Amino acid sequence: MKDMKRITNALALAVFWIAGLTTVVVLGAVILYVFVNGIGHLNLAFIFTKPHGVNAEGGIWPMIVSTMYVTGLAMVIVTPIAVLAAVYLAEYAVQGRLVRIIRFAADTLAGVPSIVMGLFGLALFVEGMGFGFSVLSGALALSFLMLPIVMRTTEEAIRAVPKFIRWGSYGLGATKWQTVSRIVLPAAMPRIITGLILATGRAVGETAVVIFTMGTMINTPLLPTDPGRSMTVHLYQMAMEGINLPAAFGTALLLMVMILFFNLSARWLLRRNRRMQG
Amino acid sequence: MSHTLAEHQPGFVPTADACVKIAVRGLDFFYGDFQALTDITCDIRDNSVTAFIGPSGCGKSTFLRCFNRMNDLIIGTKVEGLITLDGQDIYAPGVDPVDLRRRIGMIFQQPNPFPMSIYDNVAYGPRLHGMKKKADLDEVVETSLKRANLWKEVKDILGRGGLTLSGGQQQRLCIARVLAVQPDVLLMDEPCSAIDPTSVQKIEDLMAELKSTVTIIIVTHNMQQAARVSDETAFFLQEVMGEPAMLVEFGRTADIFTSPKDKRTEDYITGRFG
Numbered sequence: 001m002k003d004m005k006r007i008t009n010a011l012a013l014a015v016f017w018i019a020g021l022t023t024v025v026v027l028g029a030v031i032l033y034v035f036v037n038g039i040g041h042l043n044l045a046f047i048f049t050k051p052h053g054v055n056a057e058g059g060i061w062p063m064i065v066s067t068m069y070v071t072g073l074a075m076v077i078v079t080p081i082a083v084l085a086a087v088y089l090a091e092y093a094v095q096g097r098l099v100r101i102i103r104f105a106a107d108t109l110a111g112v113p114s115i116v117m118g119l120f121g122l123a124l125f126v127e128g129m130g131f132g133f134s135v136l137s138g139a140l141a142l143s144f145l146m147l148p149i150v151m152r153t154t155e156e157a158i159r160a161v162p163k164f165i166r167w168g169s170y171g172l173g174a175t176k177w178q179t180v181s182r183i184v185l186p187a188a189m190p191r192i193i194t195g196l197i198l199a200t201g202r203a204v205g206e207t208a209v210v211i212f213t214m215g216t217m218i219n220t221p222l223l224p225t226d227p228g229r230s231m232t233v234h235l236y237q238m239a240m241e242g243i244n245l246p247a248a249f250g251t252a253l254l255l256m257v258m259i260l261f262f263n264l265s266a267r268w269l270l271r272r273n274r275r276m277q278g
Numbered sequence: 279m280s281h282t283l284a285e286h287q288p289g290f291v292p293t294a295d296a297c298v299k300i301a302v303r304g305l306d307f308f309y310g311d312f313q314a315l316t317d318i319t320c321d322i323r324d325n326s327v328t329a330f331i332g333p334s335g336c337g338k339s340t341f342l343r344c345f346n347r348m349n350d351l352i353i354g355t356k357v358e359g360l361i362t363l364d365g366q367d368i369y370a371p372g373v374d375p376v377d378l379r380r381r382i383g384m385i386f387q388q389p390n391p392f393p394m395s396i397y398d399n400v401a402y403g404p405r406l407h408g409m410k411k412k413a414d415l416d417e418v419v420e421t422s423l424k425r426a427n428l429w430k431e432v433k434d435i436l437g438r439g440g441l442t443l444s445g446g447q448q449q450r451l452c453i454a455r456v457l458a459v460q461p462d463v464l465l466m467d468e469p470c471s472a473i474d475p476t477s478v479q480k481i482e483d484l485m486a487e488l489k490s491t492v493t494i495i496i497v498t499h500n501m502q503q504a505a506r507v508s509d510e511t512a513f514f515l516q517e518v519m520g521e522p523a524m525l526v527e528f529g530r531t532a533d534i535f536t537s538p539k540d541k542r543t544e545d546y547i548t549g550r551f552g
Contacts, residue, residue, distance in 0.1 A: 095353075168390040168452065170351060172403040172459055173380035182402070187393050 031256065038253030041246045047254070051218060055243045056234075060251055062220040066135065066228030069221055070214055071203045073139035078146045079196060086154035091180050106148035117145050118212030126213055133215030136224040141213040142206060146199045153195025157188040190273035194266045201262035205255065207232035231255050299324040299463065299493040300345060305359035306522070307340055307349070314340050316522035318359070320512060327485055327494045329508035329531065331501060333546070336514040337523035338497045339467050345495065346382040346465060347375040363463070380407065383456035387468040389448035391440030391455075396423075396432050399440045399451055403459035418458050426454035427484050446477020453484065457492075464488065466496040470503065482507050501547065505535050513543045 049059030093099045121141025131137040161184050169179040185192075210230045216237060221228040229237075231251050238248035300322035307315040315337045322328050330338040340349065347368065349355045361368050368378055380403075391399050400419045401409075409415055419436070423429040428450040432443070440451055449469060456464065466485075470478040485494055485507050498504050504511055511534040516523035527534060527543045538544045 162390075164386055164388050164390045165392060167348065167351070167384075167386060168392065168455075169402070171346065171348065171379055171384035171386075172406060172456065173376050173378075174406050175376050178406055182406075183392055 034249060034252050034256060037246075038249035038251075041250030042253055046247075046250055050220070051247075056218070056238065056247060057244065060231065060234060060247070060254075062218055063229050063231045063234040063251070064254075065220050066214065067204060067231045069228065070135050070138040070142060070210060070230060071200055073135060073224060074142035074146060074203055075196065075200060077139060077143040078150050078199070081143075082147055082150035083154050083192065086151050086158060087180060087185070089151075090155045090158040091176070091184070103152075106151055109144075110148040110152070112145075113208075114145055114206055115208035115212075117141060118209040120144070121209060121213040131225065133213065133217070133227040134225045135214060135221045135228055138210045138214030138228075138230075139224070141209045142203050145206065145209055146203055149199045149202065150195055153198070154188070154192045157191035157195065158184060160191065161187045190269050194270050197262050197266040197269070201259045201266075204258055204262070205232060206230075207236060211236070297323050299364065300495075301360075301362045301365075303360040305341075305344065305357065305361065307337070307344065308356040308358075309352075310354040312520075313522040316524050318525045320525060320528045322493060322495060323510065324493055325489055325491070326509040327489050327496060327507050329504035329511045330495065330497045330514060331499075331504050331511060331546075332514035332523070332526075333516070334499070335523075336516045338514050341514070342465050342467055342495060342497050343384075345463065346379045346384055348379075348384065350375050380459050381461055382463040382465060383459065383461035385449070385452055385456060385464065385466040385469045388472055389445055389452055391443070391448050391451050393439065393441060395437050396440050396443070396451060397436040400454050400458050403455060407459065422454040422458040423451075425457050425488070426450045427480060427487075428454055444477070445473040446480065449473055449477065449481060450484070453481070457488075461492065463493045463495070466494065468497050468499060471499060478503075501535075505531060511535070513538075513540075513546060515542055515546070517542075 046059045047064065048061050050061055051058045089099055089102060093102075118141060121137060121144070125131045125137035125140045126133060131140075165183060165187065166179055169183045174182070207230070211233045214230060214233075215227040216229050216233055217227045218234075219226060219228050232255065235248050235251045235255070238244045238251065298321045302318055302320050302322075305315060305318040306313060318341065330342065332338050343349045344357055344361060345363075345368075349357070357369060363378075363381070367373070392402060394402075397419055400422050401415045404415060404418050409418065420429065420433075423432060428447060431447060432438075432451075440448065443451060449472075453464075453469075470481055473481075482503065485496070488494060489509075496504075496507065508531045510529065511531045512528040513526045513534065514523050515526045527538060527540045529539075534543065535547060538547060
């Protein structure tokens with residue numbers, strides 16, 4: 001009996017260990033593969049020059065600019081709306097049926113396949129509103145994708161601010177708005193920013209939405225109404241049309257580095273915040 | 279104390295007695311369908327320390343939060359009966375709880391400095407109420423920290439985060455923060471239960487100093503503390519689980535602790551339960 005227990009225990013441990021190891025190996029393999037194939041191509045010229053020739057040799061500067069532009073613009077659109085909506089949901093709305101429906105809708109919206117969101121963006125912004133294939137159309141469609149994510153993380157951040165800190169403020173004769181704007185939002189800010197950064201990482205890596213709304217034209221956009229090609233779309237074209245596989249891997253590596261950077265800065269912010277409060 | 283039936287009628291306001299800061303008449307309190315307090319009547323004297331004692335869950339803190347209408351923030355609560363501050367009904371339709379809380383400050387069990395500097399913590403209240411000039415704020419911050427006996431310890435580190443202080447210092451910072459808005463009444467909800475003994479001593483000394491200018495009501499689990507710091511004591515008890523709690527006995531602290539009139543008070547004081 002005792003032996004059986006020991007064997008079961010050892011078996012369970014082995015299974016967990018193998019599962020954990022598999023995750024690490026898969027992640028490591030992907031990173032290593034992209035790194036080995038991409039590092040030879042990654043240099044300053046690749047980052048800062050324009051592509052040329054039929055096979056898009058040279059750099060990917062226009063794609064980097066398009067990606068940053070569309071992501072940045074999407075953040076500018078999303079942040080105020082998502083934060084205000086979250087403040088309303090967490091602080092003002094009567095917690096009842098309507099709020100539950102809004103939350104459910106946001107969660108569902110977050111789960112909509114991005115290609116569906118792309119199609120929607122194509123119909124509404126590119127065609128319907130006549131923005132054409134442009135950074136603006138791309139940013140608007142991306143903001144639809146990011147809105148529920150940012151709203152929900154912001155709401156969680158606001159809810160995580162301890163009740164007794166709010167009471168301290170109310171106890172001094174603060175109104176609700178004074179308490180929210182001077183105490184709750186500043187206290188929640190590090191976590192809100194973390195949510196924004198993670199959403200940015202998601203937007204940088206998004207392909208389906210931008211291919212439908214920003215187009216595929218190699219162009220360094222200046223105005224929001226200019227078209228562009230995101231890094232992910234470029235990667236898709238380079239790889240699937242078999243024109244320039246090394247450029248595809250170089251782009252992939254740069255994308256991974258960017259997303260890693262976003263995730264690391266989010267972690268750093270959270271840690272720093274924990275240290276300051278602890 | 280005896281009260282006539284007329285005093286329980288709605289709209290009745292007791293005559294403004296110079297010594298009475300807060301008067302409570304026939305107060306009932308509800309959390310939704312559950313009645314937590316029943317028929318509480320008492321007078322809180324001006325410039326004194328009143329202690330609320332009783333076993334856990336007997337509604338002392340709930341009662342305390344009625345005085346600055348903090349319970350308004352909890353959905354589904356309801357107050358019936360009358361509470362007056364300086365003869366004014368604080369639950370009257372025209373009364374804004376936000377203004378009321380300026381006059382009735384509150385200290386909580388858990389020290390709750392805001393995540394900002396020591397200076398900004400103390401200046402928070404005055405700034406809320408429109409004080410802008412740096413010189414005025416500097417003065418209020420210094421005076422309040424001095425009144426809270428914290429100035430000497432923090433005068434060189436005012437820019438440091440309030441959360442970097444020790445628990446006892448944090449609690450005194452919270453007291454300074456409340457004093458900065460110059461309240462008439464200070465409600466303290468077990469202010470010493472989460473801090474070290476040396477700091478408890480400092481806060482008790484502080485209460486003795488403050489009561490010349492502020493009326494203090496303190497909820498405490500610690501009967502020795504109630505005996506040390508208070509002038510009057512109220513004993514609350516919930517006799518049956520699920521039934522509302524009530525005020526069993528209220529009187530001078532010396533009397534309550536040496537010659538309680540009610541058997542239940544005596545049992546509690548002598549440690550037979552709770």
